[in-house]
Amino acid sequence: MSLKKHILDLRKRREKVQLGGGEKAIEKQMAMGKMTARSRILALLDNESFTEYDLFVEHEARDFGMDKKQLHGDGVIIGTGTIYGAPVCIFAQDFTVAGGSLGLMHARKITKIMDHALKMRVPLIGINDSGGARIQEGVNSLAGYGEIFYRNTIASGVIPQISVILGPCAGGAVYSPALTDFVFVVDQISKMFITGPSVIKTVLGEEISMEELGGARVHAEITGNAHFFAGSEMECFEQIKKLITFIPWNNTQKARAFPPKEPKFKGNIEDIIPADPKQPYDVRDVIKAIVDDSDFFEIQEFFAPNIVIGFGRMNGQTTGFVANQPLVLAGVLDCDSSDKAARFIRYCNAFNIPIITLEDMPGYLPGVDQEHAGVIRHGAKVLYAYSEATVPKITVILRKAYGGGYIAMNSRHLGADFMFAWPMAEIAVMGPEGAANIIFKKEIEEAEDPDAMREVKVQEYIERFANPYVAAAKGYIDSVIEPSETRHLLLHAIEVSSNKNDQRPYKKHGIPPF
Amino acid sequence: MEDKKLELVDFAVTARKYKTLLTIKYATRKPYKAPDPKEIKSYIPGTIIDIKVKPGAKVKEGQILLILEAMKMMNKVLMPFDGKIKNIHVSKGEKIPKNHLMIELE
Numbered sequence: 001m002s003l004k005k006h007i008l009d010l011r012k013r014r015e016k017v018q019l020g021g022g023e024k025a026i027e028k029q030m031a032m033g034k035m036t037a038r039s040r041i042l043a044l045l046d047n048e049s050f051t052e053y054d055l056f057v058e059h060e061a062r063d064f065g066m067d068k069k070q071l072h073g074d075g076v077i078i079g080t081g082t083i084y085g086a087p088v089c090i091f092a093q094d095f096t097v098a099g100g101s102l103g104l105m106h107a108r109k110i111t112k113i114m115d116h117a118l119k120m121r122v123p124l125i126g127i128n129d130s131g132g133a134r135i136q137e138g139v140n141s142l143a144g145y146g147e148i149f150y151r152n153t154i155a156s157g158v159i160p161q162i163s164v165i166l167g168p169c170a171g172g173a174v175y176s177p178a179l180t181d182f183v184f185v186v187d188q189i190s191k192m193f194i195t196g197p198s199v200i201k202t203v204l205g206e207e208i209s210m211e212e213l214g215g216a217r218v219h220a221e222i223t224g225n226a227h228f229f230a231g232s233e234m235e236c237f238e239q240i241k242k243l244i245t246f247i248p249w250n251n252t253q254k255a256r257a258f259p260p261k262e263p264k265f266k267g268n269i270e271d272i273i274p275a276d277p278k279q280p281y282d283v284r285d286v287i288k289a290i291v292d293d294s295d296f297f298e299i300q301e302f303f304a305p306n307i308v309i310g311f312g313r314m315n316g317q318t319t320g321f322v323a324n325q326p327l328v329l330a331g332v333l334d335c336d337s338s339d340k341a342a343r344f345i346r347y348c349n350a351f352n353i354p355i356i357t358l359e360d361m362p363g364y365l366p367g368v369d370q371e372h373a374g375v376i377r378h379g380a381k382v383l384y385a386y387s388e389a390t391v392p393k394i395t396v397i398l399r400k401a402y403g404g405g406y407i408a409m410n411s412r413h414l415g416a417d418f419m420f421a422w423p424m425a426e427i428a429v430m431g432p433e434g435a436a437n438i439i440f441k442k443e444i445e446e447a448e449d450p451d452a453m454r455e456v457k458v459q460e461y462i463e464r465f466a467n468p469y470v471a472a473a474k475g476y477i478d479s480v481i482e483p484s485e486t487r488h489l490l491l492h493a494i495e496v497s498s499n500k501n502d503q504r505p506y507k508k509h510g511i512p513p514f
Numbered sequence: 515m516e517d518k519k520l521e522l523v524d525f526a527v528t529a530r531k532y533k534t535l536l537t538i539k540y541a542t543r544k545p546y547k548a549p550d551p552k553e554i555k556s557y558i559p560g561t562i563i564d565i566k567v568k569p570g571a572k573v574k575e576g577q578i579l580l581i582l583e584a585m586k587m588m589n590k591v592l593m594p595f596d597g598k599i600k601n602i603h604v605s606k607g608e609k610i611p612k613n614h615l616m617i618e619l620e
Contacts, residue, residue: 330525
């Protein structure tokens with residue numbers, strides 16, 4: 001062959017393999033409203049930045065007639081590229097090739113790009129669209145999953161790991177996304193479950209659709225497995241790109257700094273808060289009044305909405321926000337909201353992102369279901385995560401800080417670096433009504449008019465204790481501030497914390513209440 | 515996911531009631547019911563393979579009431595105390611979910 005012929009031959013081989021499962025299978029994929037694996041990668045990465053590896057990998061399975069089957073790329077595409085200039089490693093399962101099923105070589109390709117991401121210390125993005133294990137390859141395909149999970153775990157907290165569910169992801173396959181930092185789902189396209197509807201029907205006789213069992217909405221709202229929910233694949237890719245701008249490439253770096261911008265919010269920040277402490281407001285409005293450009297990137301918006309988490313920038317620097325949401329369930333901590341907050345705090349800590357906590361909460365959610373669901377164990381995660389975190393930790397108490405909630409929400413006692421409180425903050429062991437009922441039980445019972453006496457005693461308690469000054473007198477609060485000073489003081493606090501060095505005793509790892 | 519109910523309700527946390535929204539998960543949670551020792555419920559979803567007792571029968575503690583197959587295991591469901599069978603709510607071959615009432619005792 002002449003040199004030219006060699007090149008033409010390569011081109012021909014490439015073209016053939018790049019077609020994945022062929023035109024018919026591609027048509028079927030599109031008919032399901034899904035993009036192909038290759039078009040997904042190209043849509044997500046910067047133009048012309050994608051470089052593919054292992055295009056010519058082939059499986060070695062011999063049983064069940066597999067030796068006669070050629071599976072292009074063995075059903076997965078791997079490579080490197082950039083997003084807004086940031087390098088990433090990526091894999092995308094190709095549903096058009098044997099249903100994206102995972103065999104030994106398919107898994108080898110994935111673990112190869114995972115190893116590469118870890119060695120190069122760059123983020124890893126995995127696009128999942130697979131029918132599951134390739135049954136014909138038996139235990140080899142199970143081995144493949146296990147080796148992926150192992151790498152997910154080793155890379156956890158070292159490089160950001162992002163999972164995108166763009167098709168079925170069932171059985172053992174769900175555990176790779178579950179081990180990663182952020183899971184993206186798309187309405188009507190993503191499906192995640194351990195046992196599918198057919199097994200449930202066989203065993204239980206219960207009929208449920210895939211969508212109701214493990215669709216995007218279920219995971220975004222009920223289970224909390226998903227962190228981002230999108231209406232379309234393209235919207236999902238925009239979310240991933242935006243996330244990449246907020247996080248560093250690895251745990252030794254800081255997220256890229258952007259030019260500082262003033263918030264778009266114009267007005268009095270205190271006007272967001274109703275005067276009556278029993279009335280709700282949307283705490284996201286407070287965050288937007290504080291962050292650069294009023295641009296708040298919320299995570300797990302629909303799951304446990306009684307706590308709000310997400311990223312914003314303060315003077316151009318990525319900052320993690322954790323805020324009680326009085327608008328939903330009065331902003332209480334419960335099992336779900338504790339899990340949500342604790343995991344996010346650990347993410348911020350692992351990737352050098354300062355944490356700002358905005359507090360307005362009446363305590364933990366009472367109820368048999370909560371106690372039996374283990375609210376002690378779940379709630380303890382918040383204490384653990386805050387105490388463990390060594391990044392700059394700043395708290396602003398907006399309104400209520402009662403009881404265990406006061407301690408849990410990054411109090412001074414758990415190592416907060418700066419504690420600010422607005423003048424209407426109520427820092428107390430419980431709400432005034434409850435406290436007065438206990439402390440003045442006798443006086444109330446013995447009074448001629450117990451209700452009138454209770455009201456008097458509640459007022460007495462409010463005047464003496466439902467304020468930030470008792471805590472400030474002990475130094476638990478560093479500064480009682482005017483709401484309008486909040487952004488300025490937070491910027492200052494972050495600036496003076498930039499060299500924070502909080503050394504802890506050596507340990508292999510702690511034993512958090514998982 | 516815009517189909518959220520925007521209805522503020524009174525929500526009691528300790529002695530104070532707050533105006534707030536509820537989550538679907540909270541609003542649809544099952545209220546707690548104390549377990550009744552006279553109700554034998556399934557502790558795992560599965561299939562009723564065999565029923566060893568009949569209504570009205572006097573049964574001694576530890577005797578087999580029925581066989582519940584689940585996850586490829588034949589589980590023996592035993593009588594918790596000496597007593598009488600009041601009612602049987604399942605039939606052979608029936609597939610049942612978790613916490614399904616199988617047998618009532620007297």
